[in-house]
Amino acid sequence: MGAKGFPSLTNYKRFFVVLFAVLVVSIIAILIGLVNVFTRGFYSIDSSYESLNLNELDRIQEVMVPSDTVVSSGPFPKCSYYDCFNIYKCGHKGSSNILVYVYPLKKYINEKGAPIGSQMSKEFYTLLDTIVKSRYYTPNPEEACVFVVSIDTLNQNRFKTKETSQALALLPYWHNGDNHIVFNMISGVAPDFNTVVDLALGNAIVAGAGFDTWTYRIGFDISIPVFSPLSNNIKQHNYKRKWLVISSQLNIHPEYTAELMEIAANNPKLLVLEACDGEINSTLRCSGDKRTYHYPHILQRGEFCLVMRGARLSQPSLIDAMAAGCIPIVSADTIVMPFADVLDWRRAAIMLGEADLGSLMTVAEAVPLEKRLEMSEQCKWLYSKYFSSMETITMTTLDILNDRVYPQNAKVYEDWNNQPLKTPMKSPLFLEVTSPKWQGFTAVVLTYDRVDSLFGLIQKLVKVNSLSKVLVIWNNQRKSPPHFSLWPKVSKPLKVIQTKANKLSNRFYPYEEIETEAILTIDDDIVMLTADELEFGYEVWREFPDRIVGFPSRVHVWDNVTNRWKYESEWTNQISMVLTGAAFHHKYWSYMYTTSMPGNIKEWVDEHMNCEDIAMNFLVANVTNKAPIKVTPRKKFKCPECVNNEMLSADLNHMIERSNCIDRFATIYGRMPLRSVEFRADPVLYRDTFPEKLKWFNNIGSL
CATH class of the missing domain: 3.40.50.2000 (Glycogen Phosphorylase B;)
Structure with a gap:
């Protein structure tokens, strides 16, 4: 009697079985959908785009160019890589290569049905084929960094400039030529024979032959040769x-x-x-x-x-x-x-x-x-490497452009200009790796008798996290260093070495107390640098351990009046030396300075009490063929507490001697090894108004 009022257990079982089956089918359907979505998202970006087929030249679509088509202006003579190239189109796939899109082949005709140019040349066909087969090619214009037009513009004698400019303006991604590259080997027509192709190119890059210094936009255009099949x-x-x-x-x-x-x-x-x-x-x-x-x-x-x-x-x-x-x-x-x-x-x-x-x-x-x-x-060798075929010319052009977009992976001078077996051996000290951070750096302080300034400097140095040790080189033989009880109580090891002779080269002696790879040479009157500045300088040196990395910079210039090299301390955009009064260098250079300095440079420096920093810059540049690196914007390095007559650089003859040093050292080396650059390393977000907790280096200081 009591069982009649309840549903049958069989009905419950049937309900749950059906519910379970529905859930299983739904989950399977969802999983299949997700797989399709992720497959399209990660693998099929390019699958919907077909690679350019150059074997169907007989089936090219005709496109009529209206006579009233508005063309771009330009090319703009002041275009530079930073003004006319949109870097934000590059790097979306996380690779270190530019992605180059080649427009589909079209036959452009005017309103009368006449073609605007001649049949595609063999050279231009090879150029396009090389790009399509290269590591730079992408069939997807949405992810492209650079666009190559498929209109043959190699020879200006073979196309109509006005109609071709209009055809360029009709390209779907033209946008006034942004990130486009146009190839041309024969520019201009009689009687002017202009040195750049007579097209309205807007912001497009011209890879052209026959540029002169008036029309070539340095760092933007690319100068190519006129190919010779002979x-x-x-x-x-x-x-x-x-x-x-x-x-x-x-x-x-x-x-x-x-x-x-x-x-x-x-x-x-x-x-x-x-x-x-x-x-x-x-x-x-x-x-x-x-x-x-x-x-x-x-x-x-x-x-x-x-x-x-x-x-x-x-x-x-x-x-x-x-x-x-x-x-x-x-x-x-x-x-x-x-x-x-x-x-x-x-x-x-x-x-x-x-x-x-x-x-x-x-x-x-x-x-x-x-x-x-x-x-x-x-x-x-240059011919076989870069000029022997349209393939090598095309790939060299793309390689140069790729190095501009990804300078951190760019080839250096030796890669471009040295034959394979003639590349100088690189020291194992300077492999292409970042120097280990755990070692830190040793601060080598050269001093004479400015005790107050020295003590203040030491107290600032120990605030730098990466400091390993302070080594004070007491260069005064007439006076002993202060008693150890008078020195600042600091948390880092401190060692004082009294030299036997007052020589500026003592700062570069490879003392056995130096256990780190990095050395910070610093004068006892450089008390204005902050802990953040020094820490950042060390971080930059870790990435470039073969270079001198530091704060005060100078440049050498050629004086056309005296026909001699001149030392210049004025503030300019160019630098070719970083003074070792506040600079990082690898301890290898201290060994080289002490044992292998050419000629009598080291002896001359010690005798004249000047130019040891210039001599070190010459030494490093001569071996590496690289410029030093200036870090942070600070340019004033005058000691506020020091009396002017205490400073070597206060002497007017000091500057004259330094010009003589550069001229003398260049004669001894037989060349001018110093390299001038317009470059300075600053921390990321240095000038941005971000909260301090988002910045790694907050106290970078001022000029």
């Missing part, structure tokens, strides 16, 4: 180089040709070649005595090849000469050499002013034989 015909042979100089260009101005003929009449070591009568053959040249020579093979018989301006500044004969190992003598005023931002042309070519053409043979004969061999080898 250079590939040269086979390397060790021919005896019969002529000292060969001139083989066909488009030289008649006045220059007449001057060369006059020089050749009196000097059989100069071979002047011209076009052969009645021949239209780019591989034949004829001399004044009607002898025929095969071009460019004849260039292998010359030690130097003259490259002059023709109707346009840049000439393919430059590439032909390099392929033949014939050292170019470039006589084209204001020319910007190919890839001049990264290549050191002083190692592979001689620059000769157009007005100095009469001294051509004298200049060539003055180059020593050993130097000629080095330059010839450098020419052949």
